[in-house]
Amino acid sequence: MTVTIKDIARETGKSITTVSRALHDYDDVSDSTKKLVRETAAEMGYTPNLLAQRLQKQRTETIGLILPTFGPRFADPFFSEFLAGVGNTAARYGYDLLVSTKAPGKEELAAYRQKVQGRQVDGFIVVRTRRHDPRIDYLRQAGVPFAVFGRVEGELDFPFVDEDGVDGMRQVAEHLIALGHRRIACIAPPPELMFAEYRLRGVKEALTEAELMIDEGYCATGDLTQHGGYKQANVLLDLPDPPSAIIAANDLMALGAMSAAQQRGLVVGRDIAITGFDDTPLAEHAHPPLTTVHQPIYQIGSVVCEMLLEILQGREPDQRQVLLKPTLIVRQSCGANHSVNGATVSIPKKEAPYT
Amino acid sequence: MTVTIKDIARETGKSITTVSRALHDYDDVSDSTKKLVRETAAEMGYTPNLLAQRLQKQRTETIGLILPTFGPRFADPFFSEFLAGVGNTAARYGYDLLVSTKAPGKEELAAYRQKVQGRQVDGFIVVRTRRHDPRIDYLRQAGVPFAVFGRVEGELDFPFVDEDGVDGMRQVAEHLIALGHRRIACIAPPPELMFAEYRLRGVKEALTEAELMIDEGYCATGDLTQHGGYKQANVLLDLPDPPSAIIAANDLMALGAMSAAQQRGLVVGRDIAITGFDDTPLAEHAHPPLTTVHQPIYQIGSVVCEMLLEILQGREPDQRQVLLKPTLIVRQSCGANHSVNGATVSIPKKEAPYT
DNA sequence: TTGAAAGCGCTAACAA
DNA sequence: TTGTTAGCGCTTTCAA
Numbered sequence: 001m002t003v004t005i006k007d008i009a010r011e012t013g014k015s016i017t018t019v020s021r022a023l024h025d026y027d028d029v030s031d032s033t034k035k036l037v038r039e040t041a042a043e044m045g046y047t048p049n050l051l052a053q054r055l056q057k058q059r060t061e062t063i064g065l066i067l068p069t070f071g072p073r074f075a076d077p078f079f080s081e082f083l084a085g086v087g088n089t090a091a092r093y094g095y096d097l098l099v100s101t102k103a104p105g106k107e108e109l110a111a112y113r114q115k116v117q118g119r120q121v122d123g124f125i126v127v128r129t130r131r132h133d134p135r136i137d138y139l140r141q142a143g144v145p146f147a148v149f150g151r152v153e154g155e156l157d158f159p160f161v162d163e164d165g166v167d168g169m170r171q172v173a174e175h176l177i178a179l180g181h182r183r184i185a186c187i188a189p190p191p192e193l194m195f196a197e198y199r200l201r202g203v204k205e206a207l208t209e210a211e212l213m214i215d216e217g218y219c220a221t222g223d224l225t226q227h228g229g230y231k232q233a234n235v236l237l238d239l240p241d242p243p244s245a246i247i248a249a250n251d252l253m254a255l256g257a258m259s260a261a262q263q264r265g266l267v268v269g270r271d272i273a274i275t276g277f278d279d280t281p282l283a284e285h286a287h288p289p290l291t292t293v294h295q296p297i298y299q300i301g302s303v304v305c306e307m308l309l310e311i312l313q314g315r316e317p318d319q320r321q322v323l324l325k326p327t328l329i330v331r332q333s334c335g336a337n338h339s340v341n342g343a344t345v346s347i348p349k350k351e352a353p354y355t
Numbered sequence: 356m357t358v359t360i361k362d363i364a365r366e367t368g369k370s371i372t373t374v375s376r377a378l379h380d381y382d383d384v385s386d387s388t389k390k391l392v393r394e395t396a397a398e399m400g401y402t403p404n405l406l407a408q409r410l411q412k413q414r415t416e417t418i419g420l421i422l423p424t425f426g427p428r429f430a431d432p433f434f435s436e437f438l439a440g441v442g443n444t445a446a447r448y449g450y451d452l453l454v455s456t457k458a459p460g461k462e463e464l465a466a467y468r469q470k471v472q473g474r475q476v477d478g479f480i481v482v483r484t485r486r487h488d489p490r491i492d493y494l495r496q497a498g499v500p501f502a503v504f505g506r507v508e509g510e511l512d513f514p515f516v517d518e519d520g521v522d523g524m525r526q527v528a529e530h531l532i533a534l535g536h537r538r539i540a541c542i543a544p545p546p547e548l549m550f551a552e553y554r555l556r557g558v559k560e561a562l563t564e565a566e567l568m569i570d571e572g573y574c575a576t577g578d579l580t581q582h583g584g585y586k587q588a589n590v591l592l593d594l595p596d597p598p599s600a601i602i603a604a605n606d607l608m609a610l611g612a613m614s615a616a617q618q619r620g621l622v623v624g625r626d627i628a629i630t631g632f633d634d635t636p637l638a639e640h641a642h643p644p645l646t647t648v649h650q651p652i653y654q655i656g657s658v659v660c661e662m663l664l665e666i667l668q669g670r671e672p673d674q675r676q677v678l679l680k681p682t683l684i685v686r687q688s689c690g691a692n693h694s695v696n697g698a699t700v701s702i703p704k705k706e707a708p709y710t
Numbered sequence: 711t712t713g714a715a716a717g718c719g720c721t722a723a724c725a726a
Numbered sequence: 727t728t729g730t731t732a733g734c735g736c737t738t739t740c741a742a
């Protein structure tokens with residue numbers, strides 16, 4: 001049924017060994033036999049059985065990616081692009097990508113173990129790091145190669161790519177402060193996520209420098225979904241002294257916050273400023289378009305995958321730890337400018353909308 | 356380094372065969388040896404080498420999923436949820452998921468071939484079908500098991516799950532007609548996609564029944580992204596006699612269309628009706644919330660995966676061909692109702708906004 | 711330049 | 727109830 005190396009051997013009258021070496025272009029095989037072997041292989045439609053090759057080589061040429069899902073409805077515009085970055089890079093190196101989805105927790109860790117011990121992957125890509133990340137602890141201790149999108153608290157002795165969340169959020173907060181905002185609230189990510197720390201810190205640093213009060217009541221925590229952003233924005237807007245600007249920790253929550261504000265009849269970009277983080281395609285086409293921080297997510301996927309692959313091939317990656325400087329993308333949701341059909345018009349802006 | 360069955364054999368003084376059978380709970384092994392073997396296996400931290408098992412069994416216990424990407428920026432809120440549905444189901448059956456991303460075309464087909472011939476997968480899940488789908492032709496001809504999300508033109512002799520796009524779009528169009536709309540335009544998907552056919556047909560059937568003219572100029576084609584929806588909506592709105600309602604073929608394009616309309620100062624849900632398809636979480640939190648057709652994407656992923664797995668295990672799936680009846684989700688973007696903080700209020704609606 | 715033989719880790723037919 | 731043996735498809739010493 002399927003053609004094996006043995007069939008080619010029989011067909012050409014050569015030995016299995018010779019066929020194998022001919023196919024791999026060893027230089028101790030005569031050109032004539034090489035030619036013969038290759039031609040018959042092609043004729044017979046031979047393709048190597050990767051399983052057998054891998055068993056022999058003790059390498060799987062597969063990298064694992066276990067996506068942490070939160071809740072059943074896992075519609076993240078973020079991960080699909082990341083996945084494409086990782087996948088395309090892996091394919092370029094001839095590697096396969098083994099993907100699964102698991103909510104953070106025991107089962108998740110078990111999935112890592114299982115893939116390692118079943119020798120199904122050569123290494124892992126880890127995403128969405130937690131402050132103390134059991135996945136990284138495990139991989140480190142087990143000696144399994146891995147590369148990470150994100151950082152953790154404590155020892156950063158592993159290869160990673162991350163965006164500089166502190167810097168990104170500083171830019172956002174400084175921008176809002178420059179626009180005259182004084183009552184700036186934020187919707188933070190779940191605190192166990194490492195990037196929550198950075199993004200929050202960026203906001204706080206900017207506020208402190210501007211000598212603005214940091215009110216704990218102004219800092220809500222959302223679950224990174226639109227719904228979460230919506231709920232938390234409502235909490236903030238219900239405060240006796242509501243904020244004039246809301247910094248959401250990601251685009252999805254910003255969108256939710258926008259819809260909460262709009263439902264109250266507020267005009268986003270005039271009555272209230274709202275900003276996001278990630279610059280997903282959603283941000284550009286939101287209404288109004290969302291001011292946010294750009295994160296080259298496809299590239300990040302690509303680079304983190306490349307790091308891992310270099311390591312797996314025994315090479316030293318160009319850079320082992322990459323911290324990307326993010327770019328602030330100013331659109332209309334913060335009221336800084338308002339572009340209609342390409343023209344930029346400024347919008348009447350109140351200094352302190354609610355006072 | 357890693358523990359194999361041989362190590363256990365040596366340790367227990369049993370033969371390799373006995374160990375293997377003990378671990379698999381064969382009933383021709385004495386309880387005492389079973390116990391002994393299992394305990395030592397556990398002690399030594401044994402986990403089977405799946406590669407070896409699979410080579411022997413000639414089954415990979417892996418299913419392939421090659422995502423067709425369109426353009427570099429592939430942020431699809433749709434696929435991640437689908438992926439979760441497929442992935443979780445596969446995991447439940449003990450199957451792995453091999454994922455890659457390829458733009459439709461030669462390389463894509465080559466990827467299928469390579470995975471089949473390298474015996475890396477037992478079967479495939481195919482998504483986003485084209486009218487004449489070379490992937491399905493190939494898999495059919497190669498005798499590789501597969502299950503499909505979507506249908507194709509011609510012979511439907513394979514297992515699939517699909518939503519009834521005709522019905523879904525009929526519901527949308529009929530709803531708009533009932534609301535008094537007479538100038539209904541649509542932004543269709545790329546025509547090579549099979550679901551374009553169904554969704555378009557649904558619209559046309561409803562319009563024909565209502566004895567409304569179907570103007571070719573009223574049917575734009577978008578690339579399923581927000582940007583595409585934005586561009587095409589602008590084309591439609593620039594017409595001398597612009598539509599009073601725009602039916603977009605998916606949520607993303609609907610969102611883009613909304614932002615185009617809003618940029619012109621139109622109030623969506625009052626001056627113009629806009630509808631989507633998919634009911635991604637984006638729809639619910641759009642501003643205004645988007646009237647759309649619900650598609651249980653997680654479930655679809657789960658069911659299509661289950662079908663394939665049943666087939667791979669030699670069983671007959673419960674249902675081989677599933678056509679889901681979609682549900683119309685009426686929100687505010689079509690002007691039918693307008694819900695504020697849970698209360699439903701009707702909005703003044705113009706019969707023919709532009710006349 | 712080529713081939714025989716061992717072995718990657720496992721399963722399964724067969725014999726004992 | 728257990729062990730011997732062969733073999734999945736391949737790579738790689740080692741000898742010829």
